[in-house]
Amino acid sequence: MxxxxxxxxxxxxxxxxxxxxxxxxxxxxxxxxxxxxxxxxxxxxxxxxxxxxxxxxxxxxxxxxxxxxxxxxxxxxxxxxxxxxxxxxxxxxxxxxxxxxxxxxxxxxxxxxxxxxxxxxxxxxxxxxxxxxxxxxxxxxxxxxxxxxxxxxxxxxxxxxxxxxxxxxxxxxxxxxxxxxxxxxxxxxxxxxxxxxxxxxxARFNYQPWKGAGVAVPVFSLRSENGLGCGEFADLRLLADWAASTGQRLVQLLPVNDTIADHSWKDSYPYAAISAFALHPMYIHLPGLGKADGYAAMQSTLNALPDMDYETTIRFKTQALKTFYQSFKADETYGGWVNANRYWLEPYAVFCNARDNNNERGFYYFVQYHLHLQLSEAVAYAHSKGIAIKGDLPVGMYLHSADVSFMPELFDTTVQAGAPPDEFAEKGQNWGFPAYNWPIMEATGYSWWKQRLQHMAQYFSAFRIDHVLGFFRLWQIPRREKEGILGYFHPAKPLTEQEIFDWGIPFTHARYCEPYITDAVLYSIFSGDAVKVRSIYLEPAGDGHYRLRDVYRHQADITEEDPDIRQGLYDLIANVIFVEPSPGEFHPRFDLHRTASFLALDIAVQESLKQLSTHFFYHRHDELWEKEALRKLPVLQSATDMLVCGEDLGMVPHCVPGVLQRLGILSLEVLPMPKQAGQTPAQAPYLSVVTPSTHDMSTLRGYAPGNEEEIIRLHLQSPAMWCILQMQDWLALDTTLPQRTPEEERINVPAITPWYWRYRMPLTLETLCASQQLTEKMLAMVKEGGR
Structure with missing residues (x-):
C-alpha cells in the first residue's frame, strides 16, 4: 500500500x-x-x-x-x-x-x-x-x-x-x-x-505548571512493626499511606537489585548489582510465604537494633526461603512468569549456583517470583493512593555479576568506572565496575539497556539515572590502580607530545609521567618512615631523584598493612602531571596543581599547565561529549514511558545542561552543590528536582541545624517540578519524634570504601502515620508551596 x-x-x-x-x-x-x-x-x-x-x-x-x-x-x-x-x-x-x-x-x-x-x-x-x-x-x-x-x-x-x-x-x-x-x-x-x-x-488547552513533593528513602531504611531487620517491599504500603496523608505524590528509592556477592556486610552497597534484573532477597516479607521457625524471636532481636544487621538478616531470610521452597508447588501462573523472564533468570540462577556452591536453579526462580509479586502488589497499592514510585538506575554493574559473566562482550573489564575528585571525595571515587563497551551495545540495538529499563518499568513510573555524566563520558581507572585520582575521561581526545610542547611545557616522559620522588617529598609524606620506605620500595634514579621498584609501580601492587604507609605510597604513585593509559596518549592528572611534582616546576610552566588542564577538562571535549550523550540518552528515554531524572552532580561539562534540557531529562539541584555560585532553589529550572541533601552527604540536621524548616519551605516554593526530600529531612520538622544524631542518619560517605549501608529510621512507619503534628505541618507546607 x-x-x-x-x-x-x-x-x-x-x-x-x-x-x-x-x-x-x-x-x-x-x-x-x-x-x-x-x-x-x-x-x-x-x-x-x-x-x-x-x-x-x-x-x-x-x-x-x-x-x-x-x-x-x-x-x-x-x-x-x-x-x-x-x-x-x-x-x-x-x-x-x-x-x-x-x-x-x-x-x-x-x-x-x-x-x-x-x-x-x-x-x-x-x-x-x-x-x-x-x-x-x-x-x-x-x-x-x-x-x-x-x-x-x-x-x-x-x-x-x-x-x-x-x-x-x-x-x-x-x-x-x-x-x-x-x-x-x-x-x-x-x-x-x-x-x-x-x-x-x-490539544492547546491552558496547562498550569504542575509541581509535586516526594520522599527519598532506601527500602532497607524503612522500619515497621511487621518487618524483620530491615525495610521490605511490603512496607511500601504504609509508606504510601503516610506520603498521601502529607500531600506528597512520589516515593524515591535507591536501587533494589540483588547485590549478594559474598554474603558479607559489604553486599549492603546497593549500587553493586550482581544482576540488572534480579531483586534483592533482603526485601522479602517472609510471612507472605508462610510461617518461619524462630521468626518472632529473630524479629524482636533485629528490630530492636538502631541499624540494619545485614548479615544476620539475609542469612535468616535465606534459610527460611529454602525451607519454603521445599514445599513449593509450581502452577501455571508461575510457569508463565518464569518463561517470560527466562532471558535473565537463567544466567542469574547459574551465577547464584556457582556463588553458593548449589545446584538448584529453581530456588532462585522461586525467590525472584515472590519478590516480584510482593513489589508489584506494593506498587499497585501506592498507585491507588495517588503515589508513584521512582527507581534508581545504577551507572555500572558489579565486576563479578551475572550480566558481566554471561555477556562479557558488552563490558570492558580492563578498566574500572569511578568519578574524579569532587566535594564528596578529594581523591576521586573508584567503584570497581567495568566500563561499558558502547560500540557493541550500539551494534546490538542497545537491547540490553532496553530490556533492563522495560523490566524496571514494571514497578517504577520514574527513574533516576545515577551519575548521568557517565553517559557523556566516563571516568576510567586502570585495573592496577586503586584511587580515582589516577583516572581519565573516556571518550576523550588525549594530548600528544607536540601539543604539550605547543603549550610552552618542556615535556619529558620521565619528569611528567613518572612519580616525582625526592628526599623532600618522602619526608613530607612519610616523616619518620621515609628511610624505611626508601629502602624497601624505591631505587635511585639519579640527580637526587628516586623511582619506584618495578614490583611497586602501581597501587594494586601495594600490600603494606600499615594504613599510613599504604596511603603514603598511593600518594607517591599519584604524584604525576600526566597519566598515560595508552602509549603516546596523555591526559592531565586531575588536580595536578595540588601535586608536589607540579609545585617543583617553574612558575611559568605551572601557569601553562593550569591553562592546559582547564582547557582539557572544560572546553576541549564539549562537542565530543555532547554527541556521545545524544547517542545514548535517547535510547534510555524511548525504551519506556518512565519519567527520566538525571543525577548531574560533580564535575559537570558545559554541554550537560543543554543536552538534558533538549531531551527533557530532569536535572538534580542540590542546595549545598549549586550549579552556579549563589544559586538557590528559587532559580531552579522547571524540569528539575530540588533537594537539600542526598544519600551521599550530610542531612539538614548536619549542615544547617536550626534552619531545617526555613530551608524546606524554600525548596517547596521552588519553581521545580519536583521537590524530593530525604526521609531524615522531613523528620527534622518535628523534634518531638524519635531522632538520631546527624552523623548516624547519614546513609553513605563516598570517600570511604567499602561503606556499610545500614541506616534505619528511628521510628516505625506505624508511628509515623500516627504522628498528627508532623502530618498536619507537612500537608500545610506542601500546599503553601503549590504542590
Whole structure:
C-alpha cells in the first residue's frame, strides 16, 4: 500500500527531517512548504513502527516510537503528523506518573475503522474530564458543540476519535475541553484526500505548571512493626499511606537489585548489582510465604537494633526461603512468569549456583517470583493512593555479576568506572565496575539497556539515572590502580607530545609521567618512615631523584598493612602531571596543581599547565561529549514511558545542561552543590528536582541545624517540578519524634570504601502515620508551596 507522510514542522535552510523505520532504514524527507515535510512510501506489512529524526549538524530523534496498524485491504493512507520536539514540558507531563497515577483515564479500545482517525494528547486532564472534537464539516458537527464527537482514552493515555469525512472536503477543526471549552489558537485545517490518520500531538488547552513533593528513602531504611531487620517491599504500603496523608505524590528509592556477592556486610552497597534484573532477597516479607521457625524471636532481636544487621538478616531470610521452597508447588501462573523472564533468570540462577556452591536453579526462580509479586502488589497499592514510585538506575554493574559473566562482550573489564575528585571525595571515587563497551551495545540495538529499563518499568513510573555524566563520558581507572585520582575521561581526545610542547611545557616522559620522588617529598609524606620506605620500595634514579621498584609501580601492587604507609605510597604513585593509559596518549592528572611534582616546576610552566588542564577538562571535549550523550540518552528515554531524572552532580561539562534540557531529562539541584555560585532553589529550572541533601552527604540536621524548616519551605516554593526530600529531612520538622544524631542518619560517605549501608529510621512507619503534628505541618507546607 501507499503511505503518504505530511509532518508539520518549520525548519531553516540546511536542516533536514528524516523518517526512521523500525527496520533500521532512515529515509530523508522532502521539504513541502514552510510548515511541512513529506515522503511517500510503499509498505506491505501489517504494521509500521517509526519515528522522525531532525538533523542540523547532529541527529535529534523523537523520544517515543510511533506505531501504525494497517487495515486489511487498505490501499493508501495519508499520515498527518507533528514533529514531537524532545524536551517539551508537555512530553514530561505525559509520562507514566501523570498518565498512569495522577491523571488516569480508563482506556477504551479505539480502533481505526472510519476514513479519518484523530489522536491527540491532553496532559494534566483530571479523571472524569473529557476531550471532544468539532469542526466545519457535518461529520464534526458543523461547529455545533452539541453535535461534537467525543474522543476516547487509549492505553497510551492519548485520546482518539474515528470519523468518516468525505473526500475533497476542506476541513477546519478544534478540540474541546468537556465539550464546551475551545482550545486556544487558530483553527486546525487540512484537505480531505482519502483515508487519513491525523496526529495533532497536544490539544492547546491552558496547562498550569504542575509541581509535586516526594520522599527519598532506601527500602532497607524503612522500619515497621511487621518487618524483620530491615525495610521490605511490603512496607511500601504504609509508606504510601503516610506520603498521601502529607500531600506528597512520589516515593524515591535507591536501587533494589540483588547485590549478594559474598554474603558479607559489604553486599549492603546497593549500587553493586550482581544482576540488572534480579531483586534483592533482603526485601522479602517472609510471612507472605508462610510461617518461619524462630521468626518472632529473630524479629524482636533485629528490630530492636538502631541499624540494619545485614548479615544476620539475609542469612535468616535465606534459610527460611529454602525451607519454603521445599514445599513449593509450581502452577501455571508461575510457569508463565518464569518463561517470560527466562532471558535473565537463567544466567542469574547459574551465577547464584556457582556463588553458593548449589545446584538448584529453581530456588532462585522461586525467590525472584515472590519478590516480584510482593513489589508489584506494593506498587499497585501506592498507585491507588495517588503515589508513584521512582527507581534508581545504577551507572555500572558489579565486576563479578551475572550480566558481566554471561555477556562479557558488552563490558570492558580492563578498566574500572569511578568519578574524579569532587566535594564528596578529594581523591576521586573508584567503584570497581567495568566500563561499558558502547560500540557493541550500539551494534546490538542497545537491547540490553532496553530490556533492563522495560523490566524496571514494571514497578517504577520514574527513574533516576545515577551519575548521568557517565553517559557523556566516563571516568576510567586502570585495573592496577586503586584511587580515582589516577583516572581519565573516556571518550576523550588525549594530548600528544607536540601539543604539550605547543603549550610552552618542556615535556619529558620521565619528569611528567613518572612519580616525582625526592628526599623532600618522602619526608613530607612519610616523616619518620621515609628511610624505611626508601629502602624497601624505591631505587635511585639519579640527580637526587628516586623511582619506584618495578614490583611497586602501581597501587594494586601495594600490600603494606600499615594504613599510613599504604596511603603514603598511593600518594607517591599519584604524584604525576600526566597519566598515560595508552602509549603516546596523555591526559592531565586531575588536580595536578595540588601535586608536589607540579609545585617543583617553574612558575611559568605551572601557569601553562593550569591553562592546559582547564582547557582539557572544560572546553576541549564539549562537542565530543555532547554527541556521545545524544547517542545514548535517547535510547534510555524511548525504551519506556518512565519519567527520566538525571543525577548531574560533580564535575559537570558545559554541554550537560543543554543536552538534558533538549531531551527533557530532569536535572538534580542540590542546595549545598549549586550549579552556579549563589544559586538557590528559587532559580531552579522547571524540569528539575530540588533537594537539600542526598544519600551521599550530610542531612539538614548536619549542615544547617536550626534552619531545617526555613530551608524546606524554600525548596517547596521552588519553581521545580519536583521537590524530593530525604526521609531524615522531613523528620527534622518535628523534634518531638524519635531522632538520631546527624552523623548516624547519614546513609553513605563516598570517600570511604567499602561503606556499610545500614541506616534505619528511628521510628516505625506505624508511628509515623500516627504522628498528627508532623502530618498536619507537612500537608500545610506542601500546599503553601503549590504542590
Amino acid at each position: 501507499t503511505l503518504r507522510f505530511f509532518v508539520r514542522f518549520s525548519t531553516s535552510w540546511g536542516q533536514q527531517l528524516s523518517l526512521a523505520l523500525h527496520t533500521g532504514s532512515v529515509l530523508p524527507m522532502t521539504w513541502y512548504d514552510q510548515d511541512h515535510w513529506t515522503i511517500e512510501l510503499e509498505w506491505d506489512l501489517p504494521e509500521l513502527r517509526y519515528h522522525y529524526i531532525f538533523t542540523h549538524g547532529w541527529d535529534l530523534p523523537e523520544q517515543a516510537e510511533r506505531r501504525l496498524v494497517l487495515l486489511p485491504g487498505e490501499q493508501e493512507l495519508t499520515i498527518r503528523d507533528e514533529w514531537r520536539q524532545p524536551g517539551r514540558v508537555a512530553d514530561s507531563l505525559m509520562k507514566a506518573p501523570f498518565r498512569d497515577v495522577y491523571f488516569y483515564h480508563s482506556p477504551e479500545n479505539v480502533e481505526r475503522s472510519a476514513s479519518h482517525y484523530f489522536q491527540v494528547s491532553a496532559p494534566l486532564l483530571e479523571s472524569g474530564r473529557e476531550v471532544w472534537l468539532t469542526g466545519s464539516v457535518e461529520a464534526l458537527g458543523n461547529w455545533d458543540t452539541t453535535a461534537a464527537v467525543k474522543m476516547r482514552a487509549r492505553e497510551d493515555g492519548r485520546f482518539a476519535a474515528d470519523v468518516n469525512i468525505l473526500p475533497g472536503e476542506a476541513v477546519e477543526y478544534k478540540y474541546l475541553l468537556d465539550g464546551r471549552e475551545y482550545e486556544a489558537g487558530e483553527n486546525r485545517s487540512f484537505h480531505s484526500s482519502g483515508p487519513s490518520l491525523i496526529d495533532d500531538n497536544y
